[in-house]
Amino acid sequence: MAGTRGRYLAMLCLLPFALFFLVFQIAPLGWVAINSVQAEGGWSLDNFSKVFASKFYLQALQRSLEISFWSSLFGIIIATLGAYSLRQVDSKLRDFVSAFANMTSNFAGVPLAFAFIILLGFNGALTLLLKQIGLLEDFSIYSKTGLILVYTYFQIPLGVLLLYPAFDALREDWRESAALLGASHWQFWRHIGLPVLTPALLGTFVILLANALGAYATVYALTTGNFNVLPIRIAALVAGDISLDPNLASALAMVLVGLMTLVTVVHQWLLKRSYHAR
Amino acid sequence: MRAESRPGGWYHRAMVYLLFLILLLPLAGTLLYSLSTSWSASLLPSGLTFKWYVALWSEPRFLAAFGQSLLVCVGALLLSVVLILPLLFVVHYHFPRLDALMNILILLPFAVPPVVSSVGLLQLYGSGPMAMVGTPWILIGCYFTVALPFMYRAITNNLQAINLRDLMDAAQLLGASTWQAAFLVVLPNLRKGLMVALLLSFSFLFGEFVFANLLVGTRYETLQVYLNNMRNSSGHFNSALVISYFAFVLVLTWVANRLNKDKP
Numbered sequence: 210m211a212g213t214r215g216r217y218l219a220m221l222c223l224l225p226f227a228l229f230f231l232v233f234q235i236a237p238l239g240w241v242a243i244n245s246v247q248a249e250g251g252w253s254l255d256n257f258s259k260v261f262a263s264k265f266y267l268q269a270l271q272r273s274l275e276i277s278f279w280s281s282l283f284g285i286i287i288a289t290l291g292a293y294s295l296r297q298v299d300s301k302l303r304d305f306v307s308a309f310a311n312m313t314s315n316f317a318g319v320p321l322a323f324a325f326i327i328l329l330g331f332n333g334a335l336t337l338l339l340k341q342i343g344l345l346e347d348f349s350i351y352s353k354t355g356l357i358l359v360y361t362y363f364q365i366p367l368g369v370l371l372l373y374p375a376f377d378a379l380r381e382d383w384r385e386s387a388a389l390l391g392a393s394h395w396q397f398w399r400h401i402g403l404p405v406l407t408p409a410l411l412g413t414f415v416i417l418l419a420n421a422l423g424a425y426a427t428v429y430a431l432t433t434g435n436f437n438v439l440p441i442r443i444a445a446l447v448a449g450d451i452s453l454d455p456n457l458a459s460a461l462a463m464v465l466v467g468l469m470t471l472v473t474v475v476h477q478w479l480l481k482r483s484y485h486a487r
Numbered sequence: 488m489r490a491e492s493r494p495g496g497w498y499h500r501a502m503v504y505l506l507f508l509i510l511l512l513p514l515a516g517t518l519l520y521s522l523s524t525s526w527s528a529s530l531l532p533s534g535l536t537f538k539w540y541v542a543l544w545s546e547p548r549f550l551a552a553f554g555q556s557l558l559v560c561v562g563a564l565l566l567s568v569v570l571i572l573p574l575l576f577v578v579h580y581h582f583p584r585l586d587a588l589m590n591i592l593i594l595l596p597f598a599v600p601p602v603v604s605s606v607g608l609l610q611l612y613g614s615g616p617m618a619m620v621g622t623p624w625i626l627i628g629c630y631f632t633v634a635l636p637f638m639y640r641a642i643t644n645n646l647q648a649i650n651l652r653d654l655m656d657a658a659q660l661l662g663a664s665t666w667q668a669a670f671l672v673v674l675p676n677l678r679k680g681l682m683v684a685l686l687l688s689f690s691f692l693f694g695e696f697v698f699a700n701l702l703v704g705t706r707y708e709t710l711q712v713y714l715n716n717m718r719n720s721s722g723h724f725n726s727a728l729v730i731s732y733f734a735f736v737l738v739l740t741w742v743a744n745r746l747n748k749d750k751p
Contacts, residue, residue, distance in 0.1 A: 215665065219581040219582070220577075222573040222576070223574060225570055226570040229566070229570055229628060229631060230592070230632070232617075232628065233608075233629055234596060234604070236611055237603075237604045237605075237606070237608045238603070238604065240606075240610055241603060244610070287506070290502055291503065291506035293502075294499035295506070297499035298496075298500055302500070302503060303503070308741075308744055309511075310506070310510060311740060312741070313510045313514070315691055315694055316514065319711050320694070320711075320714065320729045320733060323718075323725050323726075323728075323729050324513040324514065324516070324726075324729055327520050327722050327725065327729075328513060328516045328520070334516065334520060334526050334532075335516065362509075362513065365509065369506070419598075422600075423600030425600070425602045425696075425697045429715075430715055433718070440602040443606060444605070446606075447610075447701070448609065455606060455610055458606045459606055462603040465600060465602075465603055466599055466600075469597075469598045469599070469600065470598050473594055473598045477594075
């Protein structure tokens with residue numbers, strides 16, 4: 210290879226990628242970051258003070274966090290129980306169910322919302338059925354509870370996918386040794402199992418949080434944009450038909466990016482601390 | 488098997504079946520709804536029919552949206568391959584230290600949700616010299632960023648598995664130029680891993696809604712946007728649409744799974 214010439218050629222190969230990444234990823238983010246601190250032609254934090262002084266936007270933030278938190282919590286509980294049991298059953302059943310979980314991880318957004326509307330909407334087949342036998346009083350899929358239910362559904366496959374490999378850290382002979390030394394089932398989990406798994410569990414939990422915080426399609430399709438969460442507010446300020454305010458949208462977007470960055474940093478940190486990284 | 492001889496075996500089987508049931512329920516319900524003549528307030532639908540599928544697959548607007556989705560996704564994946572393969576090759580062969588920087592850069596599409604990017608994209612490319620909003624081109628560019636983290640990681644794993652440096656050195660020792668070694672030796676070795684990464688990327692790009700709805704909408708309707716716009720039509724028709732979409736994605740992920748398993 211012709212030394213420096215080869216290196217220059219190699220650098221040249223990076224250019225197209227850099228260009229596209231700049232145009233479609235960096236520039237839009239840069240525009241949002243700059244315009245979030247622009248108001249009436251100058252630099253100012255007005256947009257942010259508007260966001261944090263408004264009950265409406267604070268409600269959106271609060272609901273976003275609530276739905277994300279609860280759906281991630283329920284999601285990770287079901288995923289942990291499921292992933293652990295998946296490792297203990299025979300390979301035929303395991304392969305089938307994990308492949309199925311893999312596939313359902315693509316069942317999110319608009320199609321998922323529609324499936325839930327069809328089954329659990331106002332005139333959904335299941336709603337009418339459950340009402341008839343008196344199991345359902347005033348549940349609505351379009352409410353906060355309903356959204357948590359739908360979000361939990363799309364968190365489960367992702368949680369299973371992420372947690373499944375984490376159980377590698379838990380070696381089977383540890384359980385046998387613990388039992389041999391007289392530890393009960395509960396003691397094993399309390400002192401060995403859970404501590405070993407904690408970084409992976411927390412790491413998966415923050416990924417699920419991020420997944421729910423940024424989700425727009427599901428809630429938009431489910432409530433035609435009428436439910437007040439952060440992504441819905443941002444989109445309404447740039448693509449709605451009532452009041453457009455790209456600068457305010459940028460400030461809201463930066464709040465969301467701030468939350469996501471926090472989550473990503475925490476996740477990277479946990480990843481480094483996780484048991485199998487050592 | 489070892490698992491079944493253990494006393495707790497039935498518990499784990501029950502949990503796995505329960506997990507399967509939870510994941511299956513919305514899909515099974517939608518499938519049944521799409522096949523029923525009418526279904527309200529009874530345990531089972533009153534009759535079965537294929538008429539919703541016939542109606543769907545003879546609807547020109549649906550077929551157009553399906554085709555447009557295919558075009559946008561295939562275009563985005565072609566672009567991704569053309570941009571990411573040389574990048575990965577150069578990073579791993581010439582500048583291994585860039586990998587650390589790339590690992591940070593590819594977190595961006597993850598930390599910046601599409602709804603945030605859309606705010607900037609709408610303003611930057613809504614008008615002016617780079618006006619792209621409302622055309623499929625902007626979607627192709629955005630989908631490249633969506634697929635990037637996954638493609639980068641997947642192909643990196645493959646490159647590490649084939650020992651890029653040894654392979655290149657061996658090829659060059661035998662008289663191949665850098666280009667020949669890259670195209671004739673490395674690329675064929677990556678083929679299967681690349682196929683799996685492409686199929687899986689396709690399956691999640693095909694379900695992308697946020698960019699498609701905010702940046703383009705009905706001006707170049709993709710399948711997801713069409714589905715959303717059909718919200719007021721018959722629930723049975725919509726179910727047939729959801730099931731058709733999911734069946735398509737199912738086949739893709741199934742093929743990817745099979746390829747992945749056969750991988751040497």
